[in-house]
Each structure stands twice: as structure tokens, then as C-alpha cells.
Amino acid sequence: MSPPVSHPALTCPKETVVTSTAAQTPGTPAVPRSPRPRQGLVMAALLLAVFLGMLDAQIVATALPRIVSDLGGLSEFAWVTTAYIIASSVSTPVYGKLGDLFGRKNVFLTAIVFFLAGSAASGFAQNIGQLIAFRAVQGIGAGGLLVSVLAIIGEMFPPREGARYYGYFSMVFAVSALAGPAVGGVLTDWLSWRSVFFINVPLALLALLAVGLFLHLPRHPRRPHIDYAGIALLAGTIICLTLVTSWGGVRYDWTSGPILGLGAATLVCAVLFIVVERRVGEPVIPLRLFRSSTLTLAVLIGALAGAVFLGAVNFLALFVQVVTGATPTESGLVLLPMMLGLIASSMLSTKHIARSGRYKWYPVASMALGLVAALQLASMDADTPRAVAIGYMTLFGIAAGLNIQVLAMAAQNAATRQDMGAVSATVPFFRSVGTSVGISVFAAIFYGRLASSLAEHVPANARGSLSLDATSSQEVLRHLPPEVRHGIAQAYADALTPVFLAALPMLAVGLVLALLLKDVRLRQHHHGDDAKGE
Numbered sequence: 001m002s003p004p005v006s007h008p009a010l011t012c013p014k015e016t017v018v019t020s021t022a023a024q025t026p027g028t029p030a031v032p033r034s035p036r037p038r039q040g041l042v043m044a045a046l047l048l049a050v051f052l053g054m055l056d057a058q059i060v061a062t063a064l065p066r067i068v069s070d071l072g073g074l075s076e077f078a079w080v081t082t083a084y085i086i087a088s089s090v091s092t093p094v095y096g097k098l099g100d101l102f103g104r105k106n107v108f109l110t111a112i113v114f115f116l117a118g119s120a121a122s123g124f125a126q127n128i129g130q131l132i133a134f135r136a137v138q139g140i141g142a143g144g145l146l147v148s149v150l151a152i153i154g155e156m157f158p159p160r161e162g163a164r165y166y167g168y169f170s171m172v173f174a175v176s177a178l179a180g181p182a183v184g185g186v187l188t189d190w191l192s193w194r195s196v197f198f199i200n201v202p203l204a205l206l207a208l209l210a211v212g213l214f215l216h217l218p219r220h221p222r223r224p225h226i227d228y229a230g231i232a233l234l235a236g237t238i239i240c241l242t243l244v245t246s247w248g249g250v251r252y253d254w255t256s257g258p259i260l261g262l263g264a265a266t267l268v269c270a271v272l273f274i275v276v277e278r279r280v281g282e283p284v285i286p287l288r289l290f291r292s293s294t295l296t297l298a299v300l301i302g303a304l305a306g307a308v309f310l311g312a313v314n315f316l317a318l319f320v321q322v323v324t325g326a327t328p329t330e331s332g333l334v335l336l337p338m339m340l341g342l343i344a345s346s347m348l349s350t351k352h353i354a355r356s357g358r359y360k361w362y363p364v365a366s367m368a369l370g371l372v373a374a375l376q377l378a379s380m381d382a383d384t385p386r387a388v389a390i391g392y393m394t395l396f397g398i399a400a401g402l403n404i405q406v407l408a409m410a411a412q413n414a415a416t417r418q419d420m421g422a423v424s425a426t427v428p429f430f431r432s433v434g435t436s437v438g439i440s441v442f443a444a445i446f447y448g449r450l451a452s453s454l455a456e457h458v459p460a461n462a463r464g465s466l467s468l469d470a471t472s473s474q475e476v477l478r479h480l481p482p483e484v485r486h487g488i489a490q491a492y493a494d495a496l497t498p499v500f501l502a503a504l505p506m507l508a509v510g511l512v513l514a515l516l517l518k519d520v521r522l523r524q525h526h527h528g529d530d531a532k533g534e
Helices: 036-059 061-071 079-102 104-123 128-156 159-190 200-214 228-247 257-277 287-291 293-310 313-323 328-356 361-378 386-401 406-413 417-457 474-478 482-516
Strands: 018-020 031-033
Touching (some): 036 104, 036 128, 036 159, 036 200, 061 128, 079 104, 079 228, 104 128, 128 406, 228 257, 287 293, 287 417, 293 386, 293 417, 313 482, 328 386, 328 406, 361 406, 361 482, 406 417
Antiparallel strands (some): 018 031
């Protein structure tokens, strides 16, 4: 990576400052240079904070059985994860707007304090109720980490220069997704489940101190008017939608009273939220942002990408373990090329965008390659060689990596500095919503097909002694006759085929939307405005 251009965000009051007039606009103060080591320290701290927030969504999964064994509360254990997801989803757009009002550094520090406090308290929890509550606090902090870091980079660097840093986000995302379950298992086995939470404390403190001491952003004084009604309605919308997507088809039937009621509540809250946002002075998500076709398209493409590329990952893991017979450890190795493809394509694309300033054709390529990969994945069956499946999944990962950070860059490029936080929050927020909806839709398709597939492929004399849960257990499958194992594998492969076929129209729509993006260059300078140091 070429040496980064310095920025006023990292200056120190007592240092001699060398002024650079490159990439200036009329009326914009000269941009001073600052020491490169300090810049690297701040970026490392920011990425560490993002890593912690993403890792914690994964790391707890392997510790949950031990947690339930120690604390009890089997009927509520799912809320250990659900509370975290709801809290982080609700807080993401709120942090983006608060960053615009009160300063991004202050909001980032607040988020990491919440995350740190929630992590420490979770480690000391004495019952399942306390753990759920403390996980919600942790989620409130996690929701602000990613959006605050994206907005800080948008504040520190012009879009063209900042492009080179976005590739690291894909690497952080992939590493956290791969490392989470493994790290959680190792810590739980070697120390205790409480160490899964305590490990965050020293690392979060490092990030807190580095950012607090060395990050200095321009201050943009604005009289804050907090949109309390908008925050409450947005929270209601997200909570109801999360419960619908989490419970629908699992705890309750899709046509049951609770699911229909939650669906109606989601719709009502969403409509009221739009009404409120059109009338208040400082909305959480300013609707005027959607007058920009670039932001609107980035949001829609991001939601579709989240539904397909993130929503389908769980089902790929299911194929690897049940259909190909891989152990959990082996499945991590099988999925590794896909994640490496995601990292490579994301880093190479953002590096090229930083050089050329052009971004349009990467989302186009992402959706086009995604269509090819989804067709290949839909063709897999129980006899597909594992090496071939790895090749298909690797192409899927490459397609996913081509749009992960590009859409955020495109949206920030079209934003003014005063809306940087709201814009930085809006794209990942809708991607998260798309992921939740994608997972629920794919799950409904898969489970709706699985029962009939098992009846078709598994011998009748073996079906009576097998529960649906048992068909995905490696321990059970290991002791079944070969013909029964093969029948179950083929049934799962058949049930997974419509999942990937369902992704095709989503990708096709995404491809059309990507082609509609304007082919503009990333700016090499900020929108000019005077600012005081923060």
C-alpha cells in the first residue's frame, strides 16, 4: 500500500505543521501533514474496534451450551444473541446521526465505552436474565463502532484517498467471521465462557486510549435537536422486524397471530417513522438524502447483497457439513477459500478504485459473478466433489467482496460533510435489514422443502427413527448405514437447490440497479467548509 496522505485529523498542537495545498478547493483551509506513525496507530485502533464488534456477534455461539449449563435458562438462551442483534441494529442509524450532531470522535468513544462496560458486565453475569441485559448494553455499543469508524474515515480522508482503507474492512469482517467460533471454543475449553467477554476489555481499552489521545477531527458546530420520536419509531420497526424474521417459521407459523401482529406493528411503525422524519428538523435518517440517486441505489443494492451474500452463508456451511460430511473443523477449512476470495477481491477492488477513482463497475461485476456462482451452487448434489463445491463457493466469495465497501464509498462520495454520519449509517443499516430478511426467506424455503426431500430419498424403514434435528447431527450421521447417510445428504442438497435459485432474481434486480449507478469519479477533496478542531 502506498504511503497515505496526511490529514488534519491527526495533528498534535505542539508539533510543527507542514502545509499542503494539494487537492484544495477555493475557500478551504490548507491541509496540514501529520506524522505517519500516529496515523497508522489511529487506523489500527479503529479497525480493532470494528473487529471486536463483529467478532462478538460470532464468538458467543460456541460458548452458549456451557453458559446454559452454568446459568440455566435453556428456554431463554436464544435471547443472549437476539438481544445483542436487536440493540446493535437499533443503535446503528442513531449513532450515525448523533455523530453529525455532536462530533464523530465523541460518539465513537461513547460507543466503545458501552461495548466495554457491556463486555465486562456480561463476564460477571450471575444468571441468564443478567446476561441478556448486559448483552443488550454490549450491542448498543457494537452498533456504533462500525458506523462511527466509517464516518471517521469519511471525515479524515476525501473519498478517493479513503478508498484505500476500505479494503481492510472486508479483511476484518472475514477474519472475525472465521475466527469467532474457533476463538470462542478455545477460550471456553481452556479458560471459561466468561473469558469470551473478558477478552474484549483490554483490547477495547487500547482502542479507546489510542483514539482518545491521537485522533483530532474538525469540529462543526451545530445546535443539536434530537429526534426522539424518530429514534423510538425506528427502534420499534427494527425490534418488530427482527422478531418476525427470528420467530417466523421457527417458534411460530408464518400465519400465526403473533407473527401477523408483529408484521402489522412493523408496518405501522415504519409508516409513522417516515411521517415523523419528513417533519422534524434533524431526522435520524434524513429522507432528503434519498433525492440522490447514488445513495438510493447504494441502499437498494446493499440490501440485496446482504440478503444473498450474507444470508446464504449459513446454508453453505450446512451443505459442507451435512452433504459433504465435513466435521465443524473441516468445514471451516472448506469455507476458507471463499472467505479468502472475498478478502482478495475487496482489497484489490478498493486499491484500484483509489488509483482510478471509478467504482461503478465493481457492483455490476459483483452481481454478474453472483448470478453465475448461484447457478453453480444450485447445481450441487450429494455426488458433487468437495473440490468442485469449493470452487463454486470461492467464486461466490469473490462476487461478495466486490461490493462490500464500494457501496459505502459511493454513498459517501455523494454526501456533504454534515451528513457523513447519517450516510455512513444508512448503507450498512439497510444491508443488515436485507440480511435478516434474506436469512428468514431462505430458511422458509429450505425447511419447506426438506421434509418432502427426506421422505423422497431416505428409506422408509429409517425415517421413523430419525428426527429432523438428528439429520444434521454429525454424531448421529456417523452411525447410520451408508445408504441412509447418502439419502440424507441428497435430501439436504435438494432442499438447498431452491435456496440458491431464489437468490437469482435478487441478483438480477441488483445487476439492473448497479447498471443504473452513475459512472462518476470519487472526489479527491472534501466538500469545503470551515471547521474548528475537535
